[in-house]
Amino acid sequence: MGVPAGYFALTAALIVPVAFRRRWPAACLVTVLAVALVQWLTVRDTIGMLPADVAVLVAVAAAAAHGPRWAGWLGLAGGLAGAGLGGLTWPLLRTAVPSHLLTAGFLGSAVVAGWAIGTLSRVRRKQLHAVAERASLLELEREQRDELAVLAERARIAREMHDVLAHSLAGIIAQSDGGRYAGSFDAARNALATIGDHSRQALAESRRVLGVLHEGGDGRVSDGRAGDGRAGDGRVVVAPRQPGARDIPDLVERVRAGGLDVRLRLELPSDPFEPDLSLVVYRVVQEGLTNVIKHAVAATRADVKVSWGRRKLTIAVADDGQGPCAAPAGAGGARGYGMAGMRERVRAYGGTVTLHPHLGGGHVLSVQVPVRS
Secondary structure (H helix, E strand, C coil): CCHHHHHHEEEHHHHHHHHHCCCCCHHHHHHHHHHHHHHHHCCCCCCCCCCCHHHHHHHHHHHHCCCHHHHHHHHHHHHHHHHHHHHHHHCCCCCHHHHHHHHHHHHHHHHHHHHHHHHHHHHHHHHHHHHHHHHHHHHHHHHHHHHHHHHHHHHHHHHHHHHHEEEHHHHHHHHHHHHHCCHHHHHHHHHHHHHHHHHHHHHHHHHHHHHHHHHHHCCCCCCCCCCCCCCCCCCCCCCCCCCCCHHHHHHHHHHHHCCEEEEEEEEEECCCCCHHHHHHHHHHHHHHHHHHHHHHHCCEEEEEEEEEEECCCEEEEEEEECCCCCCCCCCCCCCHHHHHHHHHHCCCCEEEEEEEEECCCCEEEEEECCCCC
């Protein structure tokens, strides 16, 4: 007895759509369910079930995994409906009702298993996509954080270089201008000596800043190729330590040697305090005196007051000159870059910086930083 032609036709119609289950999962499902319905309507009493009917399970799983949500639910509903129809018709032999129920239950369980596998695959794929997206966001955040760190380090080094060079060069310029018009040899010699002191100070502090840049903050300056903190002849070159608030008297003496009458009132706690804050105090006074030398026209005196109170640290640098007041932070005008860097330093500690005209003439640079008693 030959095999009916419908056997091959239905088998091909069930199997061919499965090849496109990933590209068109919904179309594959609808096609397979339609062919399975045609099979039940036409050959249910002759051929019955086909080995190719497993395509229904594959199409249901593919729709749940790769298709839209409605396709997944349609596959589950259509598969269960087909399982009910199959249990109603098969087995073809005359059997009791429990046999049909058992067949329907088996077919329905197979459909649910295929749908569950497809759904789990969809959930797993979404989880992997979420993990990959989160990893991408974390990588982007890390790159942005590194870029911000680089920019912050550049800004810090720029502030250090400005504070070091602006103060020293201002003193050198003032002394060189005064030396040209000195009326005596002794005055010219004193001006040259002061220029030498300022130059050596600028060189030493520039080496320290460059050492932080080259050696990652360990304070060593390397002239060798290995980057090991050694000079070309193998000697270890150690840059000067960071200046602090207790170095302000030496700073004032250097400014006095340049010809500016500086009156200092320094009130610091007896106990050591944070080195970074101590550096900020020193830089504020240094920048204030530099501004007096550079911008306060006809200034003859500067008053520096550093007072550490119970709740706040107060710094004031006043002059009797006639120069311009503060430019906007970040501007290129008078006192612009120095004031911007000073504000950044002080703002890191929650402090404020103001520069305003003095009632008796000149200007007053005032800084207030909250501190613990």
